[in-house]
Amino acid sequence: MGIIRKTASIDLLLNEFEQESNAISAVDLIKRLDTQINKTTIYRVLDKLEDDGVLHSFLGFDGVKWYAKCKGCTKSVHKDFHPHFQCLSCGTVDCLHIHVNIPEIPNREVLFSQLLIQGKCEACAA
Amino acid sequence: MGIIRKTASIDLLLNEFEQESNAISAVDLIKRLDTQINKTTIYRVLDKLEDDGVLHSFLGFDGVKWYAKCKGCTKSVHKDFHPHFQCLSCGTVDCLHIHVNIPEIPNREVLFSQLLIQGKCEACAA
DNA sequence: TTGTTAATGCAACTTAGTTTTAATAAATTT
């Protein structure tokens, strides 16, 4: 439904994403903001920020929800469509701004896809 | 650790996958075999069948675990590496036996990847 | 400044999956 009123919770959450270029899991945000925002509120605000095209979400390999900043999305159109990368050594998760071609599949209509890649990030592969 | 003894639970579970060519979620198997096998056992047997290269697992869009038959995998090498497709209309999930090229990513080492595609299956796209 | 209602906190709940432990039953040995 999107955000209507500017509140302290929203500022706190947005601030976390401004401080960090990587994706952040909901679980981690709950830990980080434990003393400041209730977890229900965190889930609700994240949900609204996603509706507004500010953040996008995806599931990690463990099924946990991750959020990252959108680039060029709006309330009506989520144009983001890129793979996400999880480093097996340090655990960081980030967006890969590369294009991966999803082939046409005979007789099927592709509406959405999610590509998750696991490996070693720049820092850990060195 | 793999399967050592042949038991009724294993037969029942393998039978489900012989009857069905699509993937089956753990949750669905628990429902189907509710009166016959305890859910703990179902999770454990699935885990062992995966170790043995009989089944492979992946997470669906909702984070729920799905299992499908392997083709040409062994206890030591899981060679399966293909996208999975979930139909938004009928909910079926299956393996796509097509090759999707995952591009090299500069300075990163790719070890594993998972591609999930959502859309309409053959039956529902018609 | 007040009234409306969006947003929040809290507690209770749901759901998928795991752990512990004692009982059961394959498979091996005698």
Next chain:
DNA sequence: AAATTTATTAAAACTAAGTTGCATTAACAA
């Protein structure tokens, strides 16, 4: 074939992520 070993099982309790209901609080428009 009986005894033994130990993998497998069921049951109950638990964990962790995320959701729901509801009373309270606080944006913000009038």
